[in-house]
Amino acid sequence: GAVVSQHPSWVICKSGTSVKIECRSLDFQATTMFWYRQFPKQSLMLMATSNEGSKATYEQGVEKDKFLINHASLTLSTLTVTSAHPEDSSFYICSARERGLAASDTQYFGPGTRLTVL
Amino acid sequence: AQSVSQHNHHVILSEAASLELGCNYSYGGTVNLFWYVQYPGQHLQLLLKYFSGDPLVKGIKGFEAEFIKSKFSFNLRKPSVQWSDTAEYFCAVRDYGNNRLAFGKGNQVVVIP
Numbered sequence: 001g002a003v004v005s006q007h008p009s010w011v012i013c014k015s016g017t018s019v020k021i022e023c024r025s026l027d028f029q030a031t032t033m034f035w036y037r038q039f040p041k042q043s044l045m046l047m048a049t050s051n052e053g054s055k056a057t058y059e060q061g062v063e064k065d066k067f068l069i070n071h072a073s074l075t076l077s078t079l080t081v082t083s084a085h086p087e088d089s090s091f092y093i094c095s096a097r098e099r100g101l102a103a104s105d106t107q108y109f110g111p112g113t114r115l116t117v118l
Numbered sequence: 119a120q121s122v123s124q125h126n127h128h129v130i131l132s133e134a135a136s137l138e139l140g141c142n143y144s145y146g147g148t149v150n151l152f153w154y155v156q157y158p159g160q161h162l163q164l165l166l167k168y169f170s171g172d173p174l175v176k177g178i179k180g181f182e183a184e185f186i187k188s189k190f191s192f193n194l195r196k197p198s199v200q201w202s203d204t205a206e207y208f209c210a211v212r213d214y215g216n217n218r219l220a221f222g223k224g225n226q227v228v229v230i231p
Binding site for chain 1: 122127152154160161162163164167208218219220221222223224226
């Protein structure tokens with residue numbers, strides 16, 4: 001149980017285009033999903049917290065107009081990198097917290113999406 | 119904002135050796151503590167977690183961690199490693215007041231057969 005998928009796993013795009021990354025909880029409902037960014041040999045940095053049916057909460061320094069997050073259902077959150085530039089190239093990872101389990105509150109992680117902007 | 123420190127980013131050891139990875143955090147309030155593992159080419163998986171109770175926590179694959187509140191530490195241990203333990207290990211801390219997980223920079227562990 002508790003599987004989180006991401007699609008695509010790897011995407012290459014041209015500078016200036018937009019890229020959408022999907023995060024799905026496959027066997028549970030997730031009221032909260034989190035988006036992280038991981039640079040090579042560095043830790044995961046939280047970008048934003050996505051709550052179903054409401055606006056995402058962005059961490060300091062993360063441009064909300066550049067990284068658009070939509071959490072339209074209890075099993076799907078999307079991250080759109082708008083007008084991507086080479087410096088946006090990174091590994092993007094989502095995680096999901098299962099609905100109704102506030103006490104145990106474990107986050108389950110997706111496999112990540114590698115974005116390369118040319 | 120809290121910070122999480124993991125030292126000795128690269129650890130190389132032989133099979134059957136003992137492993138200990140340090141994790142220290144800066145937050146002074148109530149925290150939830152986690153160790154995640156990322157095997158090569160795979161996603162992050164939860165090894166173990168501490169919320170309350172016995173500060174010695176046992177996780178999967180023979181790993182355990184001890185929460186020492188006075189030292190703000192949550193060190194991970196395994197008495198005898200195997201080649202299959204080659205992976206990157208991340209310590210993460212969540213302070214009770216919010217949802218955010220703060221991660222350490224990770225330990226790259228290589229076990230030589």
